[in-house]
Amino acid sequence: MDKAEFDSFADEYLSLHARNISASGEGPAYFAEYKIRDIAEEMTLRNQMPERMLDFGAGVGTSVPWVREYLPDAQLTCVDVSERSLEVAKDRFADMARFVHFDGRTLPFEQGDFDLAYAMCVFHHIDHAEHVDLLRELRRVLGPRGTLVIFEHNPYNPLTVRAVNTCEFDVNAKLITAPKMRQACRDAGFTQVRLRYRIFFPHALAALRPLEKYMTHVPLGAQYAVYATCA
Template sequence: MEFAQALFLVVAGHNDRQEHLSRARRLVLKVHLSASLSEGESVRFLPPIFGEVRLIVHQFLDRLMHDSGRPIPIFNQNAGSLDRRMDKAEFDRFADAYEDQHRENIAVTGEGPEYFAEYKIKAFREIVDRAGIEVNRICDFGSGIGNSIPYFRRYFPEAALTSSDVSERSLALGRQRYPEAGSCVLIENNRIPVEADSFDVAFSACVFHHIPHREHLTWLRELHRVTRPGGLIAIFEHNPLNPLTVHAVNTCPFDENARLIFARDLAKRLQAAGWASSRIQYNLFFPRALARLRPFENKLGWLPLGAQYVATARKV
């Protein structure tokens, strides 16, 4: 297979690992788009192709990410210290302008914030249904200005929603935009101010890349505390292996202190925090111009080149 030979040469024939990453991204994207777009190919023909690509990609990523040499620069190069946090004051400062900045930043995809907010909640509903969980109480961790609220109402109409955030201004804007949204809690002192086992499920949308990586375990344990036994967590995050995602993060003022997270690292942290059965699914492979290919995305969840991914786990 030409792809396999090309990717092998990339890994074996060059010393610059960033060059490996860049060329591999282009190769993987090229092969999966070519397979999808070839005339006359049926859906049944795609899995064998993708099965071979899957093995090659995973072998490549294992070599790339476990190499002991220089780190791959997948976080915002302008962020300064890797552990610098965006604090409460900064979240409050960005709250009023967040919607416009977000809309401008993602315009290249052809979609607005509403599309990305809805896709997450719709996917979350599917995850919960597959897990067979009855959902009466939801925690939205890092809810921001409430962009997910109308979609929680659409896909979880009977559930009680609790929006939680460190930014008091963001919570106020969420209440202003959606007065009947449910309850809000202000996160302070490294704690979500609710009793243990308060929620059936916990949800987080692109929040953890704003939290210093050394603090991930703290917050994953806190979310474990507030989720009932048998409950589930779903964390949606940007994929640092997707070049368009990295570009969008690096050019967004709101993400100036962001440090993206490899999916496998987040899965390991979930397990270390006491969660069980962690799983990863990659999402958002096609922009609006290729929307006709989006029905194939469910078959591409293994491919680590989607713009985002979701990490899920259960509390046992």
């Protein structure tokens, strides 16, 4: 999906997303929250709480309030190719983050400007041939011990594939397997690249979700996360 397509969906993104994932029994906020909560828990375990965070492909800012809740001391910068999406995000969360447009190739930041960068289901909208170059660009703006976290849809999960195939703003999306995303991070120069699968149970089976922490190696979760470091 290019800039024009993102711009055209910006004003109705939240309602379209909510309708598309309704089969899970959850809304967009659930999926945004779990990702930021995961990041906060992981960085707490590492004793490396980030002070400067980058939301790569921030869209309409769905993750912003959750950063403020789980990582209240971090300075958050949101970047996106869609200027209209950033306008919507700024209208919603003007005092919670900085919103910056970028051209899709070069991030307008200096080397080492951030401790942590994350991308929430962004890379399946980007031509796979461009992944390594963009990952190198993310590596550039992270500090020497910076962490990159990529969440993506798992193409081995049939419900996820169905949701993507029926979603208006995923019409040009191409899902990426977790091993391929892990390898792309390594090719971009990241080290200690770790993979975990997430989201195994819909809302109707929410009582079973505490078991998910024991299932992160099972390649059937609806989504997956790749954690990569620069050191």
